[in-house]
Amino acid sequence: MLKFKKYIPFANRVLIRRSNPETKTRGGIIIPEAQQAEVNYGVVVAAGPGLTFTNGVLRDIAVKVGETVLLPSYAGTKIKLGDEQEYWVYRDDDIIGTLEEPVDAKAAKK
Numbered sequence: 001m002l003k004f005k006k007y008i009p010f011a012n013r014v015l016i017r018r019s020n021p022e023t024k025t026r027g028g029i030i031i032p033e034a035q036q037a038e039v040n041y042g043v044v045v046a047a048g049p050g051l052t053f054t055n056g057v058l059r060d061i062a063v064k065v066g067e068t069v070l071l072p073s074y075a076g077t078k079i080k081l082g083d084e085q086e087y088w089v090y091r092d093d094d095i096i097g098t099l100e101e102p103v104d105a106k107a108a109k110k
Contacts (some may be wrong), residue, residue: 011049014089017043017087018086044063050092067098075091
């Protein structure tokens with residue numbers, strides 16, 4: 001299998017590093033792999049310039065590098081780069097939205 005060092009997205013493609021699922025509860029209990037929730041968010045690592053329409057107008061990408069985004073369950077293409085991490089390539093149209101400031105579960109109940 002060929003491994004490449006860097007991926008540069010074209011057009012409206014976005015490179016995402018998905019977040020890892022929770023493997024342990026706050027109390028220290030290890031969650032079995034079968035029970036771990038599927039992660040549907042990640043961080044934008046790279047983004048293309050945008051989509052060029054047939055009339056020459058460029059529509060910019062809606063997300064920026066470093067943003068945490070919400071992802072659909074059944075989309076994207078998995079790739080592995082030279083750093084041995086898995087990344088996913090999505091069209092910016094497939095990305096559902098951005099996520100801001102995670103909420104602490106204890107603080108949310110108050």
